[in-house]
Amino acid sequence: MSSTPSAARLWRLRFMALAVLLVAALAWLGAPSRAEAAASCSASISSVNLGSTLSPLTAGTVDATATLNFSCTGLTPLLPISLCPNLDAGSGGSNGSGQRYMVGPGGATVPFQIYQDSGRTQPWGSSVLLVFGTVPTITANPGTGSSINVNQTVYLRLSTSTTTLPGAYSTSFTGQTFFWGLNLLSCAGVTVGSTLTPATFTFSATLIADCTITTGNLSFGNVGVLSANKDAQTGMLVTCTKDTPYAIGLDNGQQGTSATARRMKAGSQYVTYGIYKDEARGSPWGTGAGLTVGGSGVGGAQPLTLYGRVPAQATPSPATYGDQVIATVTY
Known part of the structure; x- marks a missing residue:
């Protein structure tokens, strides 16, 4: 005489089968x-x-x-x-x-x-x-x-x-x-x-350490007789990488002999001028020891000012006088 498993019995069998499958799956995942x-x-x-x-x-x-x-x-x-x-x-x-x-x-x-x-x-x-x-x-x-x-x-x-x-x-x-x-x-x-x-x-x-500089033109405007000092100024921006020490020098121009004896030219005549680091025009800005402007980079633009002066001198013939000065940043 046969008998039919109860519902509880069937549930236990299914649960046991599931447990066996789960163990087998874990064994596969846990070992190669x-x-x-x-x-x-x-x-x-x-x-x-x-x-x-x-x-x-x-x-x-x-x-x-x-x-x-x-x-x-x-x-x-x-x-x-x-x-x-x-x-x-x-x-x-x-x-x-x-x-x-x-x-x-x-x-x-x-x-x-x-x-x-x-x-x-x-x-x-x-x-x-x-x-x-x-x-x-x-x-x-x-x-x-x-x-x-x-x-x-x-x-x-x-x-x-x-x-x-x-x-x-x-x-x-x-x-x-x-x-x-x-x-x-x-x-x-x-x-x-x-x-x-x-x-x-x-x-x-x-x-790498790096620097760039930009500057405007230094213009003394329209001048008559050079019987007194004629001053002008322009700005410069220096951008150097963070904590990079730098020094900026200005050469003597195309026909100058020193930082205070640069010369603007028109034809065969000249107007002497200088560029300075300070507003009082007491510290010339040129090249070499003591003549450059230095600092340390911050990663952004730092403003500087160039102070120019045309001293009193013999007045040459009227004309437009010019010069070109090269700025060099060393870092």
Whole structure:
């Protein structure tokens, strides 16, 4: 005489079957499969120097690319393999919200980021440190063979400002954990499977000291008899990278002999004049020790004033007199 299992009995049987399936799934995820165990895989990311002569005054955004290589041998034919390459903050550190940095002189930092896409919109993340975003899923199929060799582009971006301190900057990635295994649809949250640790790779850039100057014309206007001093002034802007010492010199012009004996010319006649560092016209501005104007850069424009004087002298024939003076900034 047969009997039919009660509803409670059926539920227990189903629950036990589910538990067995769950244990089996956990066992597969927690340990490499026989296909994985037989395989030998490696991964690497190339080191990149984003530039060795970058000026903070003009660099702005600097883009470059690196290459991630993933290769395996001893694979099972037709069985896809996926790599989950996690990247942390690197030695340059981060701001705790996913922004990576390169670190430079005296601990100064410059924003740096690693991206999955050429548009630099999707940062390269980590399944372990979720603040850096998602991890790209790199999948390859050996086909009918037993090996794969995949190259993936890694997109880099350095963001400088005019106030970035010049010097050598870098960030290194050591002991990164790359997970790999049988075809994974997505690397999001994957922290199991076989692991790879690529050799240390470094991203670097060198920002150089730099200066620029601009100045207006020094015009004495319309002058009659040169029986008294005639004064004029004009402005100069000097822009040097942060903490960069500079000195600005003015040559003697096209036909002058000193900072106070420059000469404006018309035909074969001259008008003598000088350029000074101070409003009282007591400190000549020229070249050489004690004659230049110096300072330290701030990453922005710093204003200076050139004070000109035409002293009393014999008046030449009426004409338009001119000269050209070259300003040189040394840093």
